[in-house]
Structure formats: C-alpha cells, structure tokens
Amino acid sequence: MSIRHVVIIGNGVAGFAAARQLRRQDGDLTISILSDEAHPFYLRSRLKEFICSALDEHEMILESRNLYRREKLNLLLQTRVAALDTVNREVILERGERIRWDRLLLAMGCRPQPLEMPGGDLRGVFSLRTLGDAQAIRNWAQGRRRAVVLGEGVVSLQLAESLACAGLEVDYLLLGDRLWPEVLDETAGGILEYLLRDAGVRIHKRSRVVAIHAAAGDVRAVELEDGREWPCDLVGHGCSFRPATEILVNTAIACRDGVVVDPHLETSVHGIFAAGDVVGREEAREDGALGPFRWQNSFHQGEVAARNILGAEEVLETFSFGIRTELCDLGVAVLGHGNLSTKAAGVTVDQVRHENHYRRLVFQDEILVGAILLGDVEHAPMLEEHIRRGATRGELHETLLPALLDEEPRLEQPLETHCPICTDAVKLAAGTLIGHRFSCRSCGNKLRLTYSEGRLAVLPEEE
Ligand SMILES: Cc1cc2nc3c(=O)[nH]c(=O)nc-3n(C[C@H](O)[C@H](O)[C@H](O)COP(=O)(O)OP(=O)(O)OC[C@H]3O[C@@H](n4cnc5c(N)ncnc54)[C@H](O)[C@@H]3O)c2cc1C
CATH class of the missing domain: 2.20.28.160 (Rubrerythrin, domain 2)
Structure with missing residues (x-):
C-alpha cells in the first residue's frame, strides 16, 4: 500500500519531531497533526518561566504557525481525538468528524492524575503540563499569598521554584527525606535543596498530605497525616503522570502501563506506531533508569517512528537518554544510572564538588554506567556517548576524567x-x-x- 497520509495525534516533542522527519524524507506526503491544545509547539520545561513572568503566550511558542505552513504540516489545534476506528483506519474527533489515515502515530504523551484524596479536585489545586495550565496557575496566583507543593519529580520542583519566584510563600512537602530521590544522589539532592531554600521555598520532609480543605469551594489548607494543617490558597502537584491512552480503550492496540510497542515502535496493530511518553515505561526503559520525563527520549523516538512509518525498519536502541533540566539557574544532567549507590555490587564512583557544582561518575565493574552533572553540563552529550558504548575507566582516564574531575575544565592546548x-x-x-x-x-x-x-x-x- 502506498503511504499518502500520515496522521499524528499529539503535537508535543514526539509528534512534532516525527512530523518534521517525515517531511524531510518525503516532500509530497500529507501530514496531519491533531492536538487538543491551543498552541503550536513550545517547550514544557519553560512553563515555570511563564508562571513567574509577564511573558506573553506567543513568546513561549518555539515554532510559529509559519513553520507548519512552510513545511506543509496540517496542524489542527483544539482538535481532540475521541476514539479510533482501527478497522476503517479512521480517527474520530470529539466534534464528530472522521479522518482517514494510511499510517497513524500515537504521540499523546502523559497526563497528571488527579490527587487521590478528599479535596483533590478543589478550585486552586493545579498540576502543570500545558501552557493552558501555566496560564491558569499564573492567573490564580495573582493576589494570593501561600502555596503548598506536593510530589517529588521535576514538575513539582519546577512548580515550587516558579511559585516562589512569583512571590508566593511556598511550603514544599516531601514524603521522604530527600529531594527527587528517584533521580538524584544525596549530594545532588542536598545542593538543590539548599538552592530551593535560598530561593525562599520552605521544605518539609516526611510530610504526607491526606486531605485538602476548602473555604467557599477554594483551597484553604492541606491536612497532614499527623493532623497538622498548612494554610494555603494554592496547591501545586506534579504527581502520577500516566500515559494518555484513554482513546485506545476498545481498540486492539495493546497497552500495559502505556502503549506496547515492538523494537520498531509499531504497536500491536499494523500501521499504527507510538512514540514519546505515551509508550509504556517498561518498553521505554529496559535499563530501569529514571522516570518518564525525558524530552530527549521522546524526540528521538519521534524521529525513529517517522523513519519506520516510511518503511525503514530501524530498531530503537534500548539505551535511554538522561534527563537534562535547569533548576534554580543551575544546569542539571542525570545520565544512565547516575544515582546508583556505591553499596551496589561492583559500583565505584569518582566525584568532585565545588560549591554548587558537582560531578559524579558511576562505574560498574570499571565500566561507565551513569553520571550526574550539576552546574556545568557541557560534557553531558559526550558522557552520554561514553555510557552508550560502555567506555572503561581506563580509557576515560587518558582523556576525559582529568578534565571532568578538575573543578574547572580548561583547554590544555590552544x-x-x-x-x-x-x-x-x-x-x-x-x-x-x-x-x-x-x-x-x-x-x-x-x-x-x-x-x-x-x-x-x-x-x-x-x-
Ligand atoms: C512542566 C514540565 C516540565 C518538564 N521539564 C522537563 C525537563 O526539564 N527536561 C526533560 O527532559 N523533560 C521535561 N519534561 C518532560 C518532557 O516535556 C516530556 O517528556 C515530553 O514533553 C514528552 O513529549 P511527548 O511528545 O511524548 O508528549 P507531550 O509533550 O505530552 O505531548 C502530547 C500532546 O498530545 C496531546 N493529546 C493527548 N491526547 C490527545 C487527544 N486525544 N487528542 C488530541 N491531542 C491529544 C496532549 O495534549 C499534548 O499536547 C517536562 C514536562 C512537564 C509537564
């Protein structure tokens, strides 16, 4: 069958990268991108900036509608897909229309789940995923004084930072003892904790919230397990993001903790591919590292899926890209098994810390398996490459290690x-x-x- 029309559901990084890759390979293909959001492509990692600034929505858009026009990408915004008819190869829009595909790419990303506790759906409780969410938080925060932030991932950290920067008093409640324990080791967590406190965020450890209370329908306070209450007029959380697979119910597309794909990113239904955060974590992270929030993985999967849609049969490497972000003006890169403990068998670590700058290189049986970089993250792509090919400590000693473990790597020669x-x-x-x-x-x-x-x-x- 000749492929004339590819439909992509989702205009996040996976969908957008796929669309551009498809266009690079085939100038005549009809490419339709369906998005339930109101804006063309933007970076979710910049939403925190939007919350605490006067930035206009248009200043957030990375690729304007002109680019879509220039590349002949049919972008349908505010277009929610309600269901799929895999027998007739049609997406069914919420407004009733049907669009037929020759190949379909599922790139719906993941969604935060509502807080499962009394009061979790009150006015003033927010998660952060879209520019629309950031706008709603910014509006609500105006004239309000106190925020409570829950959750332990990058979205919660960004929320705490941005609400403090917007001038609110922020209480950040952690379940455990450490910041972002799934990703950071104790030292890196400690550095970020210091910076967040310095930015005005009050951090409370071992604090489990069991209910949110209201006054006249608006958030008034959160209640902790031990009965204490924290007064607040905004609750922000970045908890429980799950793949957005609701439109796949009643289809033959297999899902576990997300869409199940084969090594070519094709789903259990021929001609339907998936990429990005919507892909099941088991599939996306055979190495068991980190969480789903990895922009780079989604970008890469989008490109691989696009090539395979056009028949390439490219196998997605099991290698998983690390997370890169910026918190409290500090670059953060966690690659591979960067937070692996030295208690694990065969694990040794080389590390150096200079104030808030930190580098931790993790070796297992003398092979580089992970790294954490705080501050200067220039070396991240290079380290990622070394992790990918399993570089030995011996090799790195001759080249990279001295520079990395120097507090300030410099050119050795002109x-x-x-x-x-x-x-x-x-x-x-x-x-x-x-x-x-x-x-x-x-x-x-x-x-x-x-x-x-x-x-x-x-x-x-x-x-
Ligand atoms: C606030 C925030 C900050 C982040 N910061 C970082 C960071 O610093 N570093 C990092 O590596 N990662 C970060 N991430 C994670 C990163 O943004 C994601 O991994 C990435 O966006 C996933 O891309 P995606 O294309 O798979 O999905 P998404 O970007 O989620 O895009 C999916 C799109 O599909 C749409 N959609 C879903 N269902 C339908 C439907 N039925 N019909 C039509 N459209 C639909 C969604 O609304 C969405 O627009 C952050 C995420 C968030 C939310």
Whole structure:
C-alpha cells in the first residue's frame, strides 16, 4: 500500500519531531497533526518561566504557525481525538468528524492524575503540563499569598521554584527525606535543596498530605497525616503522570502501563506506531533508569517512528537518554544510572564538588554506567556517548576524567578552529574554560566552546 497520509495525534516533542522527519524524507506526503491544545509547539520545561513572568503566550511558542505552513504540516489545534476506528483506519474527533489515515502515530504523551484524596479536585489545586495550565496557575496566583507543593519529580520542583519566584510563600512537602530521590544522589539532592531554600521555598520532609480543605469551594489548607494543617490558597502537584491512552480503550492496540510497542515502535496493530511518553515505561526503559520525563527520549523516538512509518525498519536502541533540566539557574544532567549507590555490587564512583557544582561518575565493574552533572553540563552529550558504548575507566582516564574531575575544565592546548557561522578563523588560548561564551570577532555572533560528538568544538550559543 502506498503511504499518502500520515496522521499524528499529539503535537508535543514526539509528534512534532516525527512530523518534521517525515517531511524531510518525503516532500509530497500529507501530514496531519491533531492536538487538543491551543498552541503550536513550545517547550514544557519553560512553563515555570511563564508562571513567574509577564511573558506573553506567543513568546513561549518555539515554532510559529509559519513553520507548519512552510513545511506543509496540517496542524489542527483544539482538535481532540475521541476514539479510533482501527478497522476503517479512521480517527474520530470529539466534534464528530472522521479522518482517514494510511499510517497513524500515537504521540499523546502523559497526563497528571488527579490527587487521590478528599479535596483533590478543589478550585486552586493545579498540576502543570500545558501552557493552558501555566496560564491558569499564573492567573490564580495573582493576589494570593501561600502555596503548598506536593510530589517529588521535576514538575513539582519546577512548580515550587516558579511559585516562589512569583512571590508566593511556598511550603514544599516531601514524603521522604530527600529531594527527587528517584533521580538524584544525596549530594545532588542536598545542593538543590539548599538552592530551593535560598530561593525562599520552605521544605518539609516526611510530610504526607491526606486531605485538602476548602473555604467557599477554594483551597484553604492541606491536612497532614499527623493532623497538622498548612494554610494555603494554592496547591501545586506534579504527581502520577500516566500515559494518555484513554482513546485506545476498545481498540486492539495493546497497552500495559502505556502503549506496547515492538523494537520498531509499531504497536500491536499494523500501521499504527507510538512514540514519546505515551509508550509504556517498561518498553521505554529496559535499563530501569529514571522516570518518564525525558524530552530527549521522546524526540528521538519521534524521529525513529517517522523513519519506520516510511518503511525503514530501524530498531530503537534500548539505551535511554538522561534527563537534562535547569533548576534554580543551575544546569542539571542525570545520565544512565547516575544515582546508583556505591553499596551496589561492583559500583565505584569518582566525584568532585565545588560549591554548587558537582560531578559524579558511576562505574560498574570499571565500566561507565551513569553520571550526574550539576552546574556545568557541557560534557553531558559526550558522557552520554561514553555510557552508550560502555567506555572503561581506563580509557576515560587518558582523556576525559582529568578534565571532568578538575573543578574547572580548561583547554590544555590552544585551539584553532572556524566560526560555525561566518567560517572565519577562531583562536582560543590554552587555559580557556570549557563552556566559555564569546563573540566571533568577524561576524559578532555569540559562540561557545563546548564538546560536541566527543570533540572540542565551537558552536553557536543557542545550540
Ligand atoms: C512542566 C514540565 C516540565 C518538564 N521539564 C522537563 C525537563 O526539564 N527536561 C526533560 O527532559 N523533560 C521535561 N519534561 C518532560 C518532557 O516535556 C516530556 O517528556 C515530553 O514533553 C514528552 O513529549 P511527548 O511528545 O511524548 O508528549 P507531550 O509533550 O505530552 O505531548 C502530547 C500532546 O498530545 C496531546 N493529546 C493527548 N491526547 C490527545 C487527544 N486525544 N487528542 C488530541 N491531542 C491529544 C496532549 O495534549 C499534548 O499536547 C517536562 C514536562 C512537564 C509537564
């Protein structure tokens, strides 16, 4: 069957990356992207910035409608898919229309579940996923004084930071003793805890909320297990994100804790593929690392799925990209098994800490299996590559380790290269810091010294 129309459900990073990859490979294909959101593509990691600023919604959009037009991508916003008819190969929209596909990509991402406790659905209880959510939080926060934040993942951390930055008093209640324990080791968690406190967030450990109380329908306080109450007029949480598979009920598409896919990202129904957070975690993370929040994994899966939709038969590596984010103005990268404890068999760790800058390299049986970088995260892509190919400690000792475990990695020798924009010569002296930002003397564009694909390189600042 010739493929003329690919329908993509979801315009997050997986869907968007897939659409662009499809277009790169086939200029004539009809590509339709259906999204229940109101905005073209934007970065969810920037939503925290939106909450505590006066940014306009349009300033958040990474790719304007012009790009969709230029690349001939039919973007249908505020278009919710209600069901699938896999026999006739049609999506059924909430408004009743049907759209036929030759190939379908499921890229619906995941959704936060409502808080399962009395009061979990009150006015003033929010999670953060979309630009619409960020707008609602910003509106609600205006003129309000106190927020409580629950949950232990990146979304909760970003909520706590942004609500404090928006001027609210924030009480962040943790179930356990540590910040983001699924991902960070004790030292990294401690550094972020210090920075959050410094930003005005009050952190309370071993504090389980059992109910949320209201006054006139609005949030008034949260109640803890031990009976104490924290007064608040906003509750933010980033708890229990689950794959958005509700439209697959009553279809033959197999789901477990998300859509089940084969190594080509094809589902149990021929011609229907899935990518991104909607894919079951068991499938997406055979290495058992981290949670579902990995932008890069979704991007990569979107591209692989697109190539396979067009017949490539590319196998998705079991390797899972790490998480990269920014918290309290500090770069954070956790790669592979970065928080593996030295109590585990065969595990040894090389680490260095300089104030809030921290690097932890984890070896199992002398093979690099993970890393945590706080502060300067320039080395993350290179380290990821070394983890992927199972580099040994011996190899790294000769190249990367001395620089990484130096508090401030610098050029050991002068570097002569070219401006990636105007191609004029660029010279950097020995001792220049890796990560150094500067302007090209010829064209004036901003550049930085970094590692790219395992080598030192000068790249445009925005990359
Ligand atoms: C607040 C926040 C901050 C984050 N920060 C980071 C970070 O710093 N680093 C990092 O690596 N990851 C981060 N993540 C996670 C990262 O954004 C996700 O892993 C990534 O967005 C997943 O992409 P996706 O395309 O699979 O799904 P999504 O981005 O969730 O996109 C799916 C889209 O499909 C739409 N959709 C769902 N069902 C339907 C339907 N029936 N009809 C039509 N449309 C539908 C959804 O509304 C959504 O627009 C963050 C996530 C959030 C929410």
